[in-house]
Amino acid sequence: MTKNVVEVNFGGLERLKAAAASAGESEMDKLVKTVIAELRSVAPYDVFEDVFARHVWDEFCWCQQEGPFMDNMESVIRSKITGVLDKLDDRTLVCLTACSRDELGEIDQDxxxxxxxxxxxxxxxxxxxxxxxxxxxxxxxxxxxHRADELGFHLVTDGVVFSELSESELSAVLAEHFEDIIDPASDLSGVANALAEGFLEQIDDESESFGLSALLGRFQSDVKTLLAEKDVLPDLKGTRAALLEALDSSV
Structure with missing residues (x-):
């Protein structure tokens, strides 16, 4: 009597699993980025009185680095992950499963x-x-x-005003207008005018030249406008870009 024997190539099976896990790696990266993007679109819970969170992602980062403070934050994040997974096809989920089990070190003994x-x-x-x-x-x-203290590490000081004003003076003004500074859509002209005006007042107080004081007194409005637009505003925009880059960076 002849027996039918099926030989299983376990090496081929392992290669197939490895291929699925490799494909799942890029899908996992997309999944994580999609969830983070969704968290950035959700308004913050505002549970931290002294934290200027722009969205839920900021709050989650704060919890992870400084906390934990919010007991339900993990459930919020994992609910978002589930919502994204519900929209994926089976092929993608198969690859994500293979990648996940490799990452978690799970052994499928049964x-x-x-x-x-x-x-x-x-x-x-x-x-x-x-x-x-x-x-x-x-x-x-x-x-x-303590954001007023931290702002000094991200200042762009290419212009005259930012170079001449002390770091503490600049940080104090920027902290006062912090909401505008980190909002990419916010107009910075008001902050630029305030800094230019403070700089001119400082020059006037320190100047021993009557002629310079008279000149500034006569053309202060024009000089302030020129400084604000051509000198201060570029540094403000550069500082905003540096702050947002630091805030939105990932490991």
Missing amino acids: GELGVGAICIDDINLAAYQRIQEAAQGPDISIIGP
Whole structure:
């Protein structure tokens, strides 16, 4: 009697799993970026009185770096992950499962999760761990209670006014207008005018030249406008860009 024997090439099976995990790596990166983008679109809960959070992602980063402070934050994030996963096709979920199990070090001893299996719990956990890692990247101290002290590390001082005013003076003014400074859509002309005016007052107080004082007194409005537009505003925009880059960076 002849027996039919099926030989299984386990080497080929492992290569297939590795290929699925490799494909899942790029999908996992997309998943994490999509969830973070969604968190950046959600208004903050405003539970931290002295933290100037722009959105839920800022609050999560604050919790990860300085906390934990919010018991329900993990459930909020993982709910967002589930919402994104619900929109993905099975092929993508298969690759994400393979990637997740590799990342989590899970061993499928019972053979329940072979090639082609989908495990949403594993994907969710692996994605959450990556999001936790990403939350360590931003310089979250910028929006904390001591932001006036932190602003000095991100000043762009190419112009005359920013170079001549002390770091403490600049940081104090920027902290006062912090909401405008970190809002890319906000007009900075008011902040520029305030800094230019403060600079001219400082020159007038320190000057021993009657002629200079008279000149500034006569043309102060024109000089202030020129300084604000041509000297201060470029440094303000540069400082804003530096702050946003530090705030929106990832590991």
